[in-house]
Amino acid sequence: MAHFPKPSEGSWTEHFEIDTEPVSYADSISPEFYEQERDAIFRRTWLNVGRVEQLPRKGSYFTRELDAAGASVIVVRGTDGEVRAFHNVCRHRGNKLVWDDYPREETKGTCRAFTCKYHAWRYDLEGKLAFVQQESEFFGIDKSEYGLLAVQAEVWEGFVFVNLDPENTTPLREYLGRFAHGIEGYPFHKLTQVHKYRAEIGSNWKLFIDAFAEFYHAPILHSGQYTAGEAAKIKKYGYEALSYDIDGPHSMVSSWGGIAPPKEKAMVKPIERALRSGLFGPWDAPDIGMSTEELPPAINPTRSKVWGMDTFVFFPNFMLLIWRPNWVLTYHYWPTSYNTHIFEGTCYFVPPQNAFQRLQQELAAVSFKEYGLQDGNTLEATQTMLESRTVDAFPLCDQEVLLRHLHSTAQSYVRRHQQRRSETPATAS
Amino acid sequence: MANVFPAEFAELEPFADWAIHGERARYAKRISSTMEELQAFYDVAFPLLEKGTSYLEKVSLDGIGDEDKHLLWAFCSLVTIAFPVEAWGQPRVPDSGPASIDAVVEPAV
Ligand code: FES
Ligand SMILES: [Fe+2]
Numbered sequence: 001m002a003h004f005p006k007p008s009e010g011s012w013t014e015h016f017e018i019d020t021e022p023v024s025y026a027d028s029i030s031p032e033f034y035e036q037e038r039d040a041i042f043r044r045t046w047l048n049v050g051r052v053e054q055l056p057r058k059g060s061y062f063t064r065e066l067d068a069a070g071a072s073v074i075v076v077r078g079t080d081g082e083v084r085a086f087h088n089v090c091r092h093r094g095n096k097l098v099w100d101d102y103p104r105e106e107t108k109g110t111c112r113a114f115t116c117k118y119h120a121w122r123y124d125l126e127g128k129l130a131f132v133q134q135e136s137e138f139f140g141i142d143k144s145e146y147g148l149l150a151v152q153a154e155v156w157e158g159f160v161f162v163n164l165d166p167e168n169t170t171p172l173r174e175y176l177g178r179f180a181h182g183i184e185g186y187p188f189h190k191l192t193q194v195h196k197y198r199a200e201i202g203s204n205w206k207l208f209i210d211a212f213a214e215f216y217h218a219p220i221l222h223s224g225q226y227t228a229g230e231a232a233k234i235k236k237y238g239y240e241a242l243s244y245d246i247d248g249p250h251s252m253v254s255s256w257g258g259i260a261p262p263k264e265k266a267m268v269k270p271i272e273r274a275l276r277s278g279l280f281g282p283w284d285a286p287d288i289g290m291s292t293e294e295l296p297p298a299i300n301p302t303r304s305k306v307w308g309m310d311t312f313v314f315f316p317n318f319m320l321l322i323w324r325p326n327w328v329l330t331y332h333y334w335p336t337s338y339n340t341h342i343f344e345g346t347c348y349f350v351p352p353q354n355a356f357q358r359l360q361q362e363l364a365a366v367s368f369k370e371y372g373l374q375d376g377n378t379l380e381a382t383q384t385m386l387e388s389r390t391v392d393a394f395p396l397c398d399q400e401v402l403l404r405h406l407h408s409t410a411q412s413y414v415r416r417h418q419q420r421r422s423e424t425p426a427t428a429s
Numbered sequence: 430m431a432n433v434f435p436a437e438f439a440e441l442e443p444f445a446d447w448a449i450h451g452e453r454a455r456y457a458k459r460i461s462s463t464m465e466e467l468q469a470f471y472d473v474a475f476p477l478l479e480k481g482t483s484y485l486e487k488v489s490l491d492g493i494g495d496e497d498k499h500l501l502w503a504f505c506s507l508v509t510i511a512f513p514v515e516a517w518g519q520p521r522v523p524d525s526g527p528a529s530i531d532a533v534v535e536p537a538v
Binding site: 193194195196197198199201224225269270271274275343344345346352353354355356357358359362363365366369370372373374376377378380 | 452479482485486488493497501505507508509511523524525526527529532533534538
């Protein structure tokens with residue numbers, strides 16, 4: 001039974017002119033395809049590496065290990081207040097410039113200059129080489145030629161992105177497109193209370209995006225979120241989105257959300273009743289300076305009265321979830337091989353004013369973790385069976401339209417990149 | 430011996446070892462506990478949470494005192510163990526096998 005209207009074509013999938021054939025998932029089980037994705041996608045698109053709040057002062061910095069792009073970057077706020085990014089490579093003999101104790105682990109801090117642990121070459125916050133140990137021993141070295149290699153860095157609504165392709169000419173905002181434009185003005189800067197989680201997942205990175213880009217699974221896999229009687233009702237009801245949308249490589253799904261607060265308290269578990277909070281967030285939405293009706297136009301795009309949350313998938317690996325009770329969740333998927341990746345989930349709340357609000361937020365964050373654990377383990381089971389190659393044609397339903405879009409986008413990036421490479425004459429190496 | 434919790438929450442004193450800072454440590458204690466242990470803590474702490482709403486609403490996080498901090502952390506532990514008690518019937522998330530999701534950034538209090 002249809003609860004929400006679909007486009008005139010009869011389905012979202014046909015509306016977006018995506019084919020409706022079964023998909024093979026070959027793009028998620030092949031080491032070769034993953035190598036192509038690294039080059040075509042992770043070395044060439046804008047990647048979200050953090051928030052400006054992580055760089056509160058001049059000299060604040062953090063590093064990011066971008067395994068899929070084969071890079072480590074330093075992101076730093078300069079003496080002029082600008083956010084910049086550099087390859088984390090010392091120009092003398094290639095030591096990793098910024099790290100603590102374990103070279104493969106990320107780090108953060110505040111400093112006035114970056115000094116290499118090996119021979120003490122020093123770089124200022126703008127990446128200029130400022131000091132060379134025993135400079136006179138070198139052969140007329142020109143320090144201005146040995147600054148840190150810059151990586152393009154831009155900020156959208158407080159989210160810091162880098163692009164490792166020196167030839168990239170698409171500004172961040174243009175790349176992020178229509179959805180980003182329509183989200184602008186949302187008061188992300190007021191949501192500074194952060195709970196961040198990290199997990200190593202035994203699946204291809206796209207499979208976890210799949211799990212979070214459809215809610216067809218939610219009434220089944222996560223039925224424990226409801227009391228038993230409610231779980232049965234909800235299973236019967238199933239899941240339908242309010243709407244889906246696609247813009248270039250990016251996509252979004254808008255969802256109803258009858259559970260924050262629930263229509264009937266009997267729907268939810270005792271702890272949720274006691275704390276007036278749950279997976280959908282604290283029921284008492286904090287003031288963010290705008291009402292639900294005043295939210296920027298890309299949020300709740302159908303202006304539905306039963307709207308609960310929107311999920312934006314910014315290609316390749318950044319998801320932004322905006323919830324009706326004025327909080328935000330982000331997901332990142334950082335591939336480490338064709339069948340492993342690191343998942344990060346970060347909750348952003350308005351800072352709590354008292355211990356009760358703090359507990360309401362704790363319940364929302366912990367609920368996300370509980371259900372994320374179910375999702376995460378399901379993925380390893382999926383990955384191993386896909387790799388068995390027993391089956392290679394999987395039918396996806398209309399509520400899984402964003403999955404088709406994600407996989408076909410990754411494939412077209414790889415295809416176009418190969419075309420470009422075969423068109424450029426090979427240079428001697 | 431000094432109180433761990435504010436006097437109004439004296440019934441929690443036998444469960445002072447649940448006043449743990451950090452979700453990671455709270456979760457570790459949850460999965461190394463038996464269901465009987467979780468249930469015993471829940472049975473005492475849950476009614477106190479229900480009764481304690483107006484008290485907790487008056488506790489400001491700026492300059493929070495030690496007893497209130499312990500109370501907040503014990504109730505954070507209650508949040509963590511509510512899932513096994515109210516939903517899963519076991520300390521671990523069902524079907525989560527060896528998977529783990531670890532807190533890497535958390536509020537100071
Ligand atoms: S490698 Fe950095 S100073 Fe020598
Ligand atoms: Fe899920």
